Amino acid sequence: MQCDYFDAGACRSCTLMGEPYPAQLAGKQSSVATILASWVSPGAWSAPAPSSESAFRNKAKLVVAGRRGAPTVGILDRAGRGVDLRGCGLYEPGLHTAVLDLAERLPASGLTPYDVPTRQGEIKHVLLTHSPSGELMARFVLRSPGQRRRVVELVDDLRAGIGGPGGPRLRVASLNLQPEHKAVLEGEAEEVLTPDRTLPVQVAGLTLHLGTRSFFQTNTGVAAALYRQVAAWVDELGPGRLWDLYCGVGGFALHTSAPGREVVGVELSAEAVRSARLSREDPALRGRAADTTFVAGDATAHARDARPADRPDVLVVNPPRRGLGQELADWMQSSGVPHVVYSSCSATSLARDLARMPAYAVRHTRLFDMFPQTGHHEVALLLDRRA
Numbered sequence: 001m002q003c004d005y006f007d008a009g010a011c012r013s014c015t016l017m018g019e020p021y022p023a024q025l026a027g028k029q030s031s032v033a034t035i036l037a038s039w040v041s042p043g044a045w046s047a048p049a050p051s052s053e054s055a056f057r058n059k060a061k062l063v064v065a066g067r068r069g070a071p072t073v074g075i076l077d078r079a080g081r082g083v084d085l086r087g088c089g090l091y092e093p094g095l096h097t098a099v100l101d102l103a104e105r106l107p108a109s110g111l112t113p114y115d116v117p118t119r120q121g122e123i124k125h126v127l128l129t130h131s132p133s134g135e136l137m138a139r140f141v142l143r144s145p146g147q148r149r150r151v152v153e154l155v156d157d158l159r160a161g162i163g164g165p166g167g168p169r170l171r172v173a174s175l176n177l178q179p180e181h182k183a184v185l186e187g188e189a190e191e192v193l194t195p196d197r198t199l200p201v202q203v204a205g206l207t208l209h210l211g212t213r214s215f216f217q218t219n220t221g222v223a224a225a226l227y228r229q230v231a232a233w234v235d236e237l238g239p240g241r242l243w244d245l246y247c248g249v250g251g252f253a254l255h256t257s258a259p260g261r262e263v264v265g266v267e268l269s270a271e272a273v274r275s276a277r278l279s280r281e282d283p284a285l286r287g288r289a290a291d292t293t294f295v296a297g298d299a300t301a302h303a304r305d306a307r308p309a310d311r312p313d314v315l316v317v318n319p320p321r322r323g324l325g326q327e328l329a330d331w332m333q334s335s336g337v338p339h340v341v342y343s344s345c346s347a348t349s350l351a352r353d354l355a356r357m358p359a360y361a362v363r364h365t366r367l368f369d370m371f372p373q374t375g376h377h378e379v380a381l382l383l384d385r386r387a
């Protein structure tokens with residue numbers, strides 16, 4: 001893939017830009033395999049799950065900067081000035097249409113871009129998520145509620161149509177307030193401005209309903225491959241009881257639900273748990289997810305507090321980049337749980353956790369290329385408890 005922004009030195013986020021995609025994928029596979037070499041034998045690796053090398057991102061995190069009437073949408077340079085990246089080639093086509101449309105409407109909206117060096121202005125970010133069926137969630141992050149009315153007007157305009165016939169439809173919009181002068185994407189206060197509060201996202205045959213603040217994988221196509229792979233591993237094991245720790249909006253829990261199988265998803269974010277419960281009502285899951293429940297809480301506390309008789313046959317874990325941490329990894333080591341599926345976005349923290357769990361041996365491992373053009377990766381493993 002070629003990118004004018006990269007070639008001009010305007011954006012260096014895609015550190016592998018210009019390297020042919022097959023070489024990128026092979027290099028990533030090799031570096032992850034090296035980090036995990038003490039635990040994963042060469043024979044345990046399946047072929048990596050590739051991505052489209054461009055137009056794969058379902059999310060745009062746009063920093064709005066520049067001047068009122070002439071805003072930039074993209075990133076900030078080192079001096080805190082806006083760099084316009086509205087033509088970024090990573091966006092899904094419908095998302096790209098939405099970014100361009102929004103960038104064209106901003107000057108007339110009356111919204112004043114927030115200027116980091118002088119700490120003046122109002123609109124800081126616009127966070128867009130695009131679904132496979134062409135619907136959009138748009139979150140507007142302001143410094144203060146002073147320009148709320150202008151956001152409401154802009155949302156009304158966008159709801160009337162984006163990018164002409166065939167363009168994406170705005171389903172959910174919200175206003176978020178981030179009053180502090182720090183490099184944080186969003187603040188605590190969030191007001192949903194539309195009748196719909198969740199974005200339905202179709203992934204691997206199911207519909208997940210995303211709340212405005214819920215985590216969702218950035219690459220829907222590769223997320224589908226990941227959920228299908230994990231569901232296949234789980235079906236091979238046929239567990240009666242499964243836990244999905246760090247379940248987010250329920251991607252693994254719902255894709256591994258089966259008649260007669262008790263599935264429990266555990267997630268810290270109450271909003272994500274509400275989304276997961278809503279997604280459980282999908283007609284495609286009727287009869288399949290009757291015994292699937294979601295709990296809002298800390299993953300480690302859930303494991304620690306469970307009675308031994310309630311422990312699962314398969315434990316799915318998908319923690320944030322920092323990994324499981326010592327307490328949960330130690331609990332797993334002594335838990336007696338026969339099988340673990342570990343999906344990780346950091347081979348380094350994964351290796352640290354595996355080192356604490358010598359009771360498990362790796363049966364299958366696969367790289368999922370969620371983030372082409374960068375060194376970031378997702379890797380999933382099926383672990384069996386040694387006899």
Ligand SMILES: C[S@@+](CC[C@H](N)C(=O)[O-])C[C@H]1O[C@@H](n2cnc3c(N)ncnc32)[C@H](O)[C@@H]1O
Pocket residue numbers: 215216217245246247248249250251252266267268269272297298299300318319320321
């Ligand atoms: C990598 S995401 C995984 C989401 C989900 N498995 C998926 O496929 O979309 C990690 C999730 O862990 C949640 N989380 C972070 N710390 C947690 C904790 N201590 N206990 C439970 N969930 C936590 C985050 O809110 C986030 O939804």
